[in-house]
């Protein structure tokens with residue numbers, strides 16, 4: 001994919017590592033294969049994205065990477081393998097920011113709270129759970145995809161040219177409590 005983009009556009013300015021899966025399984029119900037799949041997609045995705053794209057950014061001396069982690073990487077939400085995979089995204093983002101900064105490439109991580117997308121559809125099917133979540137959130141609503149997109153837009157833009165290694169939590173204040 002990287003080769004195709006380079007062949008067509010000559011350079012890559014922005015990389016957003018967003019693809020991910022989630023689970024509701026607790027630790028005891030999680031098999032080794034479940035754990036490997038979770039870490040494989042959520043953890044290896046940003047690793048592979050940066051490994052293949054950043055060298056092209058470094059050639060240009062500039063680039064912005066935004067990795068999508070989750071507030072579950074910072075607080076105990078009981079999602080175990082998912083939280084662990086997002087913790088990996090958190091750690092690799094910091095490490096990459098220090099490694100790539102001198103090449104002109106910035107790396108930041110975004111930590112969404114509960115956002116209304118297909119991923120949270122199951123939660124949204126229960127009015128009771130949604131109401132509980134809203135009640136527990138200082139800003140009294142669930143997040144929308146645009147809340148995250150706007151943050152990514154900022155971090156990817158030149159307006160954030162002095163921002164790297166940062167962690168932007170977008171969860172309506174949930175994890176600030």
Ligand SMILES: NC(=O)c1ccc[n+]([C@@H]2O[C@H](COP(=O)([O-])OP(=O)(O)OC[C@H]3O[C@@H](n4cnc5c(N)ncnc54)[C@H](O)[C@@H]3O)[C@@H](O)[C@H]2O)c1
Nearest residue numbers: 018019020021041068069070112113114115117118119120
């Ligand atoms: N929705 C939330 O409440 C929430 C909260 C915190 C973090 N996040 C994170 O935000 C990101 C986007 O999630 P979303 O809520 O839009 O979920 P989503 O399920 O709507 O979107 C996830 C996307 O990832 C893609 N994907 C999954 N596995 C893939 C693979 N192996 N290769 C390529 N693409 C793959 C899916 O096709 C889908 O388009 C994810 O990393 C997710 O963990 C979501």
